[in-house]
Amino acid sequence: MKFTISNSQGGHSEEHSRRSYSPFSSESSLTKHNIVVYDCGDDREHLNRIAEPYIRAYNMKQKRKDRMKDYEKDYVAALEDGRACYGTGEQREKAFHHDVIQIGNHDNLGVTDKMFNTDYWRSLKRDARYAEASDYVKRHLNRNPDVKRAIMILKQIAEEIRDNKDDKYSHVLVHGLTIHVDEPGGTPHLDFRYSIFTDNEKKGLPWRISDHKGLQKMGYETTPTQTALQAFRESVNSRIEVLMRQYGWEREYKNEHRKHLTTAQYEAEQRLKQAEELAENIVQEAKESAEIELAHATEIRKEAARKKKEAEQKIKDAIEFKNQMEQLVCSEIGQRVVTNQRNDEVEIYRRKRSKRGGKICNDDCSIEPTKDDK
Numbered sequence: 076m077k078f079t080i081s082n083s084q085g086g087h088s089e090e091h092s093r094r095s096y097s098p099f100s101s102e103s104s105l106t107k108h109n110i111v112v113y114d115c116g117d118d119r120e121h122l123n124r125i126a127e128p129y130i131r132a133y134n135m136k137q138k139r140k141d142r143m144k145d146y147e148k149d150y151v152a153a154l155e156d157g158r159a160c161y162g163t164g165e166q167r168e169k170a171f172h173h174d175v176i177q178i179g180n181h182d183n184l185g186v187t188d189k190m191f192n193t194d195y196w197r198s199l200k201r202d203a204r205y206a207e208a209s210d211y212v213k214r215h216l217n218r219n220p221d222v223k224r225a226i227m228i229l230k231q232i233a234e235e236i237r238d239n240k241d242d243k244y245s246h247v248l249v250h251g252l253t254i255h256v257d258e259p260g261g262t263p264h265l266d267f268r269y270s271i272f273t274d275n276e277k278k279g280l281p282w283r284i285s286d287h288k289g290l291q292k293m294g295y296e297t298t299p300t301q302t303a304l305q306a307f308r309e310s311v312n313s314r315i316e317v318l319m320r321q322y323g324w325e326r327e328y329k330n331e332h333r334k335h336l337t338t339a340q341y342e343a344e345q346r347l348k349q350a351e352e353l354a355e356n357i358v359q360e361a362k363e364s365a366e367i368e369l370a371h372a373t374e375i376r377k378e379a380a381r382k383k384k385e386a387e388q389k390i391k392d393a394i395e396f397k398n399q400m401e402q403l404v405c406s407e408i409g410q411r412v413v414t415n416q417r418n419d420e421v422e423i424y425r426r427k428r429s430k431r432g433g434k435i436c437n438d439d440c441s442i443e444p445t446k447d448d449k
Contacts, residue, residue, distance in 0.1 A: 076221070077327035078179040078319070080312045085352060087171040089118045092253050092266040099200065099363055104209045105186070105257035110226070112233040112252040118171060119151045121250055122270055122284075126150040129282040144280070154284055168284050170270060171250070174308065176232070177264035178225040178315065185222075185262050191215040193260035201366055212259045221322075222263065228318045229254050229265040232311065236267070243310070246289035248272055271304075 090096060093114055097103050115121035127147055134143040146153035153159035154170040178184060185191075191212075199208035233252040236244050251268035273288035275281060290296075290303040295310070297303045316326040 076323070077325045078184065078225070079327045079329055080315050080319075081175075081177050081180075082308045082312055083175050085173055085175065085349065087118070087173045087268065089251060089268060092173070092251055092268060094257075098258075099197070099359065100261065101255075101257045102209065102212045102259050103205075103257075105212065105259075108256050110230055110254040110256070112230060112254070113237045113249060114253065115250045118250040118268060122170065122248065123148070123150050125248065126280075126282065126284075129280055133280050150284075159280075159283070168286060170284060172267075172269050172271070172304075174267040174269075174311075175264050176229065176267060176311065176315070177262045178228060178319070179262060181260060181262050183221075184219070184225050185217050185260070186256060187212065187215045187259045188217050191260060196259055203370075215259075224322050226254060226256060226263050228315060228322075229263065231318055232315050233265055233267070235314070236311075243293070243314075246272055246274070246292050 091098055093111075094101070094106055094109065097106070127150070130144050130147045130150060134147065137143045144153075144159070146159055150159060151170050154168060160168045181187075182189065196208055196211055199205075199211065233254065234240075236247065237249055237252055239245060239247075248270040249268075250270065251266065253266045254263060255266060256263045270284055271286045271289035273283060273285040273292060276283065276288070286304060290307055293307065295303040295306040298306075301309070319326065
């Protein structure tokens, strides 16, 4: 059987690599099956920690302050803003590299089978039907044993890089080696995060990041058809090709015209590819952000409607209570008016009888008859 070997590059994204968050393209129920061969914990801190003693030792030897390096605590920042670089523009040294290495593709060694519909699965996730999405993935996992073989090959090359097998990776500072098997519709792949350094330098910092010198010390040179870094990546692919033979696999070459591209043409093509990937990622992130905002707005509208209903009910209850109180007050006033009228009538009667000499009983307000009455 023949399978391709691909080694693509993207922006440095250690959070994505170590799954600090759950990417939209991943299935959370499969993430536990990812294989972490090595992870430094934090790429920036790792590189700064390695470089700091060399920078400190260099500064201690300087007699003039203007020759001292001001980035002892943050070497990465100095690489990014150019203070610690020996090049400018595109020639500036890169602090980090991030390669994605895979065998085959989603048609022959995919995480899911050929019946899997990626768009449908993503639609389930967008609708927050996560349980259905997970079940759909589980029903369409690729059971082909060749997928496990491909994963074992990636694990073996990762371990060789980590252990600097045969001193082939002597000037590679490894930050992370993780095999992802949790992206339905995709292919198991190795996320390789690293920096290239040089050491034992007589001028400048004795240890520093340098693609040119580090690759040169490992035996890779730039030629008219490929850069030293491309040669290094191809050496990794060639080693994977050797490992594939233990299963009777052969390497399939596609896009053979690439071998005849000039360095400038190749780099231009890579920049175009990265720009397209970046644009696609931006569009996808914008869609996801819009969906989240829409869901949030919907929740806000529901909460507002609930509070409005509660307010209306409170107003209704207040009006009803007011009416009850008014009725009660009116009833009490009516009773008082009747009582007062009766009291007035009694008082008038008493006064009249008093003038006539009658006696009034205070208990029942009755009038004792006088002689005239008899």
